[in-house]
Amino acid sequence: MGKGVAITGMGIISAIGNNVEENYNSLISSNKGISRISKIDTIHKDDIMVGEISFTNKELEKLLGLSSDNNYSRTALLGLVAAKEAVKEAGILDISEYKTGLISATSVGGMDMTEKFYYDYIESNTNRKYIEGHHAGDSTQKIAEELGIKESLVTTISTACSSAANAIMYGARLIKAGKLDRVVVGGADCLSKFTINGFKTLMILSDTYNTPFDENRKGLNLGEAAAFLVLESDALVAKENKKVLAYVKGYGNANDAYHQTASSENGDGATLAMEKALKVANLQAEDIDYINAHGTATGNNDLSEGRAILRVFKENVPDFSSTKPYTGHTLAAAGGIEAVYSILALQRNIIFPNLNFKTPMKEFAIIPQTELKKKELNTILSNSLGFGGNCSTVIFSKG
Amino acid sequence: MKKVYINGSGTISSQKTFDNSEFLEEVTTYNDTVIPAVNPVYKDFIPGSAARRMAKGVKMGVVASNLAMQEAELESVDAIITGTGMGCVVDSEKFLSKLIDDNEQFLTPTSFIQSTHNTVGGQIALGIQCKGYNFTYVHSSVSFESALLDAQLQLINEEEKNILIGGVDEIGAHTTKVHGLVGHIKEENTETFSVLKSNTSGAVCSEGASFFVLSSEKQESTYAEVVAVQTFNTLSKENLQTTLNSFLMEHGLNVSTIDLIVLGNNGDVDYDQYYNLLVEGAFSEKQQVYYKHLSGEHNTVSSFGFWLGAKILKTQTVPAETRLNQKQINSIKTVLLYNQYRGENHSFTILKQC
Numbered sequence A: 001m002g003k004g005v006a007i008t009g010m011g012i013i014s015a016i017g018n019n020v021e022e023n024y025n026s027l028i029s030s031n032k033g034i035s036r037i038s039k040i041d042t043i044h045k046d047d048i049m050v051g052e053i054s055f056t057n058k059e060l061e062k063l064l065g066l067s068s069d070n071n072y073s074r075t076a077l078l079g080l081v082a083a084k085e086a087v088k089e090a091g092i093l094d095i096s097e098y099k100t101g102l103i104s105a106t107s108v109g110g111m112d113m114t115e116k117f118y119y120d121y122i123e124s125n126t127n128r129k130y131i132e133g134h135h136a137g138d139s140t141q142k143i144a145e146e147l148g149i150k151e152s153l154v155t156t157i158s159t160a161c162s163s164a165a166n167a168i169m170y171g172a173r174l175i176k177a178g179k180l181d182r183v184v185v186g187g188a189d190c191l192s193k194f195t196i197n198g199f200k201t202l203m204i205l206s207d208t209y210n211t212p213f214d215e216n217r218k219g220l221n222l223g224e225a226a227a228f229l230v231l232e233s234d235a236l237v238a239k240e241n242k243k244v245l246a247y248v249k250g251y252g253n254a255n256d257a258y259h260q261t262a263s264s265e266n267g268d269g270a271t272l273a274m275e276k277a278l279k280v281a282n283l284q285a286e287d288i289d290y291i292n293a294h295g296t297a298t299g300n301n302d303l304s305e306g307r308a309i310l311r312v313f314k315e316n317v318p319d320f321s322s323t324k325p326y327t328g329h330t331l332a333a334a335g336g337i338e339a340v341y342s343i344l345a346l347q348r349n350i351i352f353p354n355l356n357f358k359t360p361m362k363e364f365a366i367i368p369q370t371e372l373k374k375k376e377l378n379t380i381l382s383n384s385l386g387f388g389g390n391c392s393t394v395i396f397s398k399g
Numbered sequence B: 001m002k003k004v005y006i007n008g009s010g011t012i013s014s015q016k017t018f019d020n021s022e023f024l025e026e027v028t029t030y031n032d033t034v035i036p037a038v039n040p041v042y043k044d045f046i047p048g049s050a051a052r053r054m055a056k057g058v059k060m061g062v063v064a065s066n067l068a069m070q071e072a073e074l075e076s077v078d079a080i081i082t083g084t085g086m087g088c089v090v091d092s093e094k095f096l097s098k099l100i101d102d103n104e105q106f107l108t109p110t111s112f113i114q115s116t117h118n119t120v121g122g123q124i125a126l127g128i129q130c131k132g133y134n135f136t137y138v139h140s141s142v143s144f145e146s147a148l149l150d151a152q153l154q155l156i157n158e159e160e161k162n163i164l165i166g167g168v169d170e171i172g173a174h175t176t177k178v179h180g181l182v183g184h185i186k187e188e189n190t191e192t193f194s195v196l197k198s199n200t201s202g203a204v205c206s207e208g209a210s211f212f213v214l215s216s217e218k219q220e221s222t223y224a225e226v227v228a229v230q231t232f233n234t235l236s237k238e239n240l241q242t243t244l245n246s247f248l249m250e251h252g253l254n255v256s257t258i259d260l261i262v263l264g265n266n267g268d269v270d271y272d273q274y275y276n277l278l279v280e281g282a283f284s285e286k287q288q289v290y291y292k293h294l295s296g297e298h299n300t301v302s303s304f305g306f307w308l309g310a311k312i313l314k315t316q317t318v319p320a321e322t323r324l325n326q327k328q329i330n331s332i333k334t335v336l337l338y339n340q341y342r343g344e345n346h347s348f349t350i351l352k353q354c
Helices: A020-028 A057-064 A074-089 A111-117 A128-133 A137-147 A160-176 A193-201 A234-240 A268-281 A299-313 A331-348 B048-053 B056-071 B089-101 B109-113 B119-128 B140-156 B173-181 B237-250 B273-280 B302-315
Strands: A005-013 A100-105 A154-157 A182-189 A225-232 A246-255 A290-292 A319-321 A379-386 A390-397 B005-012 B079-083 B133-137 B162-169 B208-215 B224-234 B260-263 B287-290 B334-341 B344-352
Touching (some): A005 A160, A005 A234, A074 A182, A100 A137, A100 A331, A128 B173, A137 B140, A154 B140, A154 B224, A160 A225, A160 B140, A193 B089, A331 A390, B005 B056, B133 B140, B140 B224, B224 B237, B224 B302, B237 B344, B260 B302, B273 B334, B302 B334
Parallel strands (some): A290 A379
Antiparallel strands (some): B005 B224, B224 B344
């Protein structure tokens, strides 16, 4: 596929920073964003740790210049912050000058407001403005409006924890097919009682810092975040003489078809996704310099993903790490967050460490990269694996 | 570049549409604000124990996809792409109300697991052991069309041969209640054949699932060819006709080459003007068909419209109950579908006789 699809902008907000630069600084200084939860009043607050963004909704509304009668969920607020940064960095002044679309991803959508006002909606009309904000497409529709994307292709993907990776994949497909000149792709998810309790019932929430690929891992930390990329066609990049940050070189999605929530023991779906992505990129396994693993630190994910990595890379597993110890697992946004981190890694030739790792897993001999490592990086593979057996891989490259 | 054909379909709706040998021969009429789907015998398709754990949306999706694959004579497909506007609202409501009522205690994972938007796509994959591409689009009234466009791109580029696509949405008691409070659902009971002339705000809310096997090869069971689909997050009334004209032109067509238009009017006095502009304007002399009086409104009900258009092309018959005007032509070759919900998320789709 030649160089791939050009990435010309990126934006992010996560527990380790409110923009790309802040995230980078935290990544290189091993600065974790994991803490006790402060913004949601849950009975589990002393049993879990989360990756929470410090801004309150009010502060985000002010930052974005929204009027007081807005009906933004926290998902929409976070999404807009990140999408605006991405568009700004891509140097887009008039978004309607070219055919521009938006593909976003979310799993909770406006659930944060729904759970707050569930019965209140029926009793009083004070907060009913949020009813329309519940569905998953609402935050996307709002971001499109604020970015000035009109009469265009705007849609939302929800495939649990692989959602944003799939948004990047679909955006790249649309650019390659010539359906759009430019597309903003990514995802957003805020913390909610709904997801906290859901993951709690699955008994996969750690009561301390998450430790991906560690023998004694106790589960994941939930996080909230949003991240977006701007993808542009080769013609547009050439015409506008755009600076290209990196390329979406390959992508693959496959289904484990094993269990509604758990991954298969041998990582069939993840193996297929990585193999497909390498094929689309026209690369061999040995061309991958670093893997940004999904690595949620649940017993099931890390074993399944580790085995899949071994199946694809055999005895030559490249450096790999999970950045979940920094941000927590940001669900539908994770593929976007880790896309930004992969691009930063390519730009600065640096591998971000898998924090909190102590003991190798007994099932296999591979060990994640635990220290910051300077290394010439040309091609990075990023995994996102989710509920419903959904497995996605995106490959990013310098050229 | 390959072409895209509809080789099988399965539709569960507020009408008895799950039997592919029939075509709206017996119409069920309602006088209500919320109308449920007519159930097939689920246990003929799903083992009883599994069916009991599934919410209606999952069951409808599994059965509709089963019917579509049966008709296309396939045991499995290369990819599954689902559209759902609201997702699995029944299990979401179940988990959330218990969470609130019992203050986050005594919760079990089942309804959480089944509340995620990609549950239907995941369950279909699990059932037929399909390890291929599996996406779920969740963007209001273009959720189904997003799935359609994704499948079309993969088929024309020969990435896959057979793709299952579908739209599914289910009624959830709390969701319906609160959407009624903000005027999205009609306040007054409305009789099936009075929906368009109700002159009231909101729509008659419903549920359903329509799944289709799209393939790059034509076969005996083929309904029609999918020529094009395009979606728009916004579209002003002023730009509707010119945008439609450019869409048609891009595919070598114009208004005069369209034989029949399938419209998504739902009787919401605040937003039906979009359809009226076409009905009274450029398409006034064309055969016009509508369906939401029969199917009700939900985020992926345009997949019912897609089924209707495809079935009209295959059978060359237009059910009397769907006729919006008296125009009739002998040979229906090209069908245009237009849908929007509450003035947003518009879509145009073109189907052609094979």
